[in-house]
Amino acid sequence: MADAKIPYSLNSKAVAEATKVWMHKRGVTVTEIAELVMLLQKKYYPNLTMEECVHNVEMVLSKREVQNAVLTGIQLDVLAEEGKLLTPLQDMIENDEGLYGVDEILAFSIVNVYGSIGFTNYGYVDKLKPGVLERLNDKTTGEIHTFLDDIVGAVAAAASSRIAHRKQAEREQELGLPHAPEDVEEAAKKPAAGSDLPE
Amino acid sequence: MADAKIPYSLNSKAVAEATKVWMHKRGVTVTEIAELVMLLQKKYYPNLTMEECVHNVEMVLSKREVQNAVLTGIQLDVLAEEGKLLTPLQDMIENDEGLYGVDEILAFSIVNVYGSIGFTNYGYVDKLKPGVLERLNDKTTGEIHTFLDDIVGAVAAAASSRIAHRKQAEREQELGLPHAPEDVEEAAKKPAAGSDLPE
């Protein structure tokens, strides 16, 4: 029948696209996150380029687990901005309450995907609030970024971890060492034509 | 000088090899872990083959984060078996003390690498102790597997999560949907010849 309900099926492309669209709507660019990565990593890799930082941020954002956290966090920020949450949750998120830690929990689920070595970088940028994080924390704008603030720091920390793993692999190859690649195969063997994510 | 100390540099191949060697020495095969994966996943994917399960377990074991947890856990088991730990840590690990949870913490760092959807599968096999887990939990052998027991369950849970992500990708491709692959590029662009991990 024409109006029969189509059974639900996850559309991973739609989730990936929504993540990009919503980060953009909330005023955060991939370049700004890449700048945090550069800040965190340049002392370890003096030759690191902004292009590499951007690429690693994009790879982090391509992970389903990361997309889920980004979308859920932004959703809660938006609803808090519109005043549509239940009291006292509305108050806690609106005021970025210090004893409310669900934002940190979502952020951590992002860091975790690239392993525990990112914990430190996350805490560091979350405390110092450089660059884009300072703007997201400005409480005078009427915008609410209680979740997005922590999420952006987490994406930067995860991208930093990703870079650390890759730089080790490159070093071993330059040294001609036998190398054991980590889990690298594509999520599906025959990638669909028209995929717009690189490599 | 001939005996000058060579500066330390991580050799990822050596870490990967040691992981395989030590799991084998402690009596656990990839096939046994794959059997746990089959047990967990066959009701969702009736066509799932043992070959796929084995492959996914191998991919999980190729991750550095996983190797670190496996080696650290087995090390503590071995030292406990030899009676070489400090009291009261020796007692707690030797007796698989219920209030000692560091084994669960290491196990969780493995599950986390493939995302939170593996939490449930980990707890389930850890409670029911099917297959290889029953043998590792036999307290009458003199062997101590306080850590390995949880680690094996975690590897099986992580492999199950990995399968869930891949099956979704396959489904979307069969449906001809536009597809957004997750982070899939190789850790290094030019894999060294002689790498013995597949794909």
Add this chain to the structure above:
Amino acid sequence: MADAKIPYSLNSKAVAEATKVWMHKRGVTVTEIAELVMLLQKKYYPNLTMEECVHNVEMVLSKREVQNAVLTGIQLDVLAEEGKLLTPLQDMIENDEGLYGVDEILAFSIVNVYGSIGFTNYGYVDKLKPGVLERLNDKTTGEIHTFLDDIVGAVAAAASSRIAHRKQAEREQELGLPHAPEDVEEAAKKPAAGSDLPE
């Protein structure tokens, strides 16, 4: 001025009350959660009473970290039920999508408060869905409990961990052993009159 905005200040009583009210509105009773605890723990403590299980569930629910997770999770369930979330988040939560793991992440933040020994119990009940969890998972009612389902399992697992710690303390005291109590002092020294949480 009479209508000047009162500066925000967390009201912990309001958060605690809202947690109770919202669990009740969503149809979950403390007794039902206590029944999950009994199911998980009776084989270890044959003399465990329902009264003890209820008390331990209440203690878990008195923790701020737990209340934050409960309120956030229920909020997302309610909004999904009302169809008010952004696509594709709406679809994923409405359909309890298998690759969406934010519900497990919130659940884990609850289990963690009482330590890693609760991981296994959480996974076990979340897989088997006994008692109240079966009802919360019924997809034919039009109600959406994607988050609450996991949260209830997590509260039961946390209460089980709490019992394990306390039973150890009781055992040591019965044996006349010198005992080292864990962090037990009140969050504030002079509890306000009229507090309705026990002890």
Add this chain to the structure above:
Amino acid sequence: MADAKIPYSLNSKAVAEATKVWMHKRGVTVTEIAELVMLLQKKYYPNLTMEECVHNVEMVLSKREVQNAVLTGIQLDVLAEEGKLLTPLQDMIENDEGLYGVDEILAFSIVNVYGSIGFTNYGYVDKLKPGVLERLNDKTTGEIHTFLDDIVGAVAAAASSRIAHRKQAEREQELGLPHAPEDVEEAAKKPAAGSDLPE
């Protein structure tokens, strides 16, 4: 019989004592950890005293979950110092390898006990290495503190979270607000005489 093996039973006092003894042997004092807490918290609570910081560190160290992580981490440091670990684990811990994250994982199990609000403080001190952390990171001494370093930062972060929760409770009481105390009852109802931890 004289030589019959006494059945194992956890002695919580012995675990608590060993934690103190081993931290002392490894050269870390409660006062030094309290100084990290003061550094992290003084800007939020100008009247915070060193006595309060010391007390909160002691409360954190009284938790079983924390003691387990401390003892396991110090054990691995000591064995690495003695060169008794298996290659390549020996190399990774001896050199505080950047891609080895089990130390961060143990640290995180400590922070988690007092909730996610401590994540940021942990990362911050772990990056900046103030006070005692600078000494523990000195790689020229022959001592190895790969684990203890992260653990000390985690204990300081956890104590900071504990203070944040208590200060909120105090504020509410001063304001005469109805107050909902968190889980505060003693782990056992009749504390043994001679217990040397307060309240």
